Amino acid sequence: xxLPREVIVGKDVLRRVGETCRRLGxxxxxxxxxxxxxxxxxxAPVIESLTKSGLKVQQTLVESSSISQSREVEGEIxxxxxxxxxxxxGGKDIDxxxxxxxNKHVPFISVPTAASHDGIASPVVAMKGYGKPYSSMAQAPIxxxxxxxxIARSPFRLLASGCGDVxxxxxxxxxxxxxxxxxxxxxxxYAADLALMSARLVMRNVNIIRTMSETGIRTVVExxxxxxxxxxxAGSSRxxxxxxxxxxxxxxxxxxxxxxxxxxxxxxxxxxAYLHGANWQLIREVLQRIGAPTSARQLSTxxxxxxxxxxxxxxxxxxxxxILGEKGLTHDAAERVAQVTNVID
Ligand SMILES: [Zn+2]
Numbered sequence: 001x002x003l004p005r006e007v008i009v010g011k012d013v014l015r016r017v018g019e020t021c022r023r024l025g026x027x028x029x030x031x032x033x034x035x036x037x038x039x040x041x042x043x044a045p046v047i048e049s050l051t052k053s054g055l056k057v058q059q060t061l062v063e064s065s066s067i068s069q070s071r072e073v074e075g076e077i078x079x080x081x082x083x084x085x086x087x088x089x090g091g092k093d094i095d096x097x098x099x100x101x102x103n104k105h106v107p108f109i110s111v112p113t114a115a116s117h118d119g120i121a122s123p124v125v126a127m128k129g130y131g132k133p134y135s136s137m138a139q140a141p142i143x144x145x146x147x148x149x150x151i152a153r154s155p156f157r158l159l160a161s162g163c164g165d166v167x168x169x170x171x172x173x174x175x176x177x178x179x180x181x182x183x184x185x186x187x188x189x190y191a192a193d194l195a196l197m198s199a200r201l202v203m204r205n206v207n208i209i210r211t212m213s214e215t216g217i218r219t220v221v222e223x224x225x226x227x228x229x230x231x232x233x234a235g236s237s238r239x240x241x242x243x244x245x246x247x248x249x250x251x252x253x254x255x256x257x258x259x260x261x262x263x264x265x266x267x268x269x270x271x272x273a274y275l276h277g278a279n280w281q282l283i284r285e286v287l288q289r290i291g292a293p294t295s296a297r298q299l300s301t302x303x304x305x306x307x308x309x310x311x312x313x314x315x316x317x318x319x320x321x322x323i324l325g326e327k328g329l330t331h332d333a334a335e336r337v338a339q340v341t342n343v344i345d
Pocket of ligand 1: 117118165245261265
């Protein structure tokens with residue numbers, strides 16, 4: 001079980017990355033993996049802090065979350081020999097830093113600039129390659145440093161998406177229990193409860209989150225980190241990823257313009273909660289109050305793509321048993337689920 005050793009959530013955290021590296025025993029050099037959008041606002045202060053602490057720094061810019069991009073960064077790790085890799089940015093940047101560092105057996109620090117998905121703290125990476133999105137185990141960050149001030153300046157849509165990803169645990173854990181009962185799959189109460197607790201905390205604090213106040217952002221960031229820890233404890237993404245995630249991956253493949261990961265997961269959670277016979281109305285209401293999408297239209301997609309994604313979701317990852325079963329939903333059943341839950345009209 002790999003768990004983070006330091007989790008720092010607060011203001012002006014970027015300036016403390018250098019001293020944190022020192023405290024964790026890193027010396028020599030550090031590789032900062034970041035993206036063009038956040039380079040100036042986030043990576044620059046991180047690099048300044050590292051340099052001040054006496055580390056030699058190299059920066060590399062990420063353009064896509066592809067296997068080939070990870071290979072490039074692995075090449076840089078081989079050449080530069082950093083004692084630590086620091087991912088600064090959103091999904092892509094963190095994922096590439098996580099995967100490349102894991103492949104080269106170098107520790108990695110996660111510095112998220114938005115609270116849009118639980119990859120900021122998990123050992124799992126979501127990559128594009130081989131024609132479909134897939135996720136795999138890489139390594140957990142040795143430290144997570146989330147700057148609340150910085151995240152507060154990111155678009156609200158990203159925070160709402162993070163809430164969708166967390167709310168998704170409501171059905172992910174139900175799927176896990178189902179797989180345990182039907183397939184005798186390993187099930188861990190502790191990891192499951194931790195993931196569910198994160199969902200409950202977000203659902204209970206919608207009003208605070210909506211204001212994007214420091215407390216609201218902290219609630220979402222801590223929930224995302226707890227989800228990451230739940231995956232570390234379970235040793236897989238099981239507690240955090242069920243049929244709602246399969247739906248999201250399927251929609252990413254079918255829709256011409258996919259929405260954000262957490263936005264799609266949120267809509268998937270409404271429909272999967274219905275399939276589970278659970279309180280889908282509650283999920284819908286929570287997402288609506290947060291300001292996250294609850295329909296095909298709000299995902300800027302068409303009904304037909306939602307139906308298609310529902311019918312093909314079970315094929316995305318056949319080893320992951322969910323409420324969709326082995327054969328998945330028929331077209332008519334998928335249409336009805338989406339209609340009853342007001343995802344399509
Ligand atoms: Zn997710």
